[in-house]
Amino acid sequence: MSEEFTVAGQSVPKITEIVGIIMILWGILTYILTEMSSLTSLIPSMVGTPIFLMGFLTKKMPEKKKLFMHISSALGLIATLGGLMAFNGIMDGDWSMSTISQLFLLIVGGTYTTICVKSFIHARKNREAAEN
Numbered sequence: 001m002s003e004e005f006t007v008a009g010q011s012v013p014k015i016t017e018i019v020g021i022i023m024i025l026w027g028i029l030t031y032i033l034t035e036m037s038s039l040t041s042l043i044p045s046m047v048g049t050p051i052f053l054m055g056f057l058t059k060k061m062p063e064k065k066k067l068f069m070h071i072s073s074a075l076g077l078i079a080t081l082g083g084l085m086a087f088n089g090i091m092d093g094d095w096s097m098s099t100i101s102q103l104f105l106l107i108v109g110g111t112y113t114t115i116c117v118k119s120f121i122h123a124r125k126n127r128e129a130a131e132n
Contacts (some may be wrong), residue, residue, distance in 0.1 A: 015112070016052070016069070023052075024052065025106055027042045027044035029100050041101065050071075054100045065130065068070055072116070073116035079108065083103060085102045
């Protein structure tokens with residue numbers, strides 16, 4: 001089994017930084033598109049900033065990779081759970097920027113959390129193989 005888990009040739013810390021940046025930019029974009037009518041449109045940025053920081057810190061302090069990646073996966077799960085609110089809007093026929101942003105959180109957060117879980121499983125299998 002290979003040492004490092006990758007997706008499309010990218011390490012999970014790199015994916016973490018990318019996901020964080022995407023969320024930050026999405027939050028800023030929705031804030032601008034909604035004519036800065038609500039700070040809640042910045043929620044993706046508020047979640048994306050610490051996700052990005054966890055990826056960045058993992059590169060700077062690789063000995064704390066496990067801690068930082070677990071924190072970032074928890075944040076990804078929070079984004080996913082928050083994104084579930086999109087279903088309320090969709091069921092009501094509401095396709096406002098708010099609903100679209102929630103759907104964005106659901107998709108990006110869910111995909112990211114799935115990648116993190118697969119990475120953790122991969123790391124555990126590597127550790128168990130090394131012990132045997």
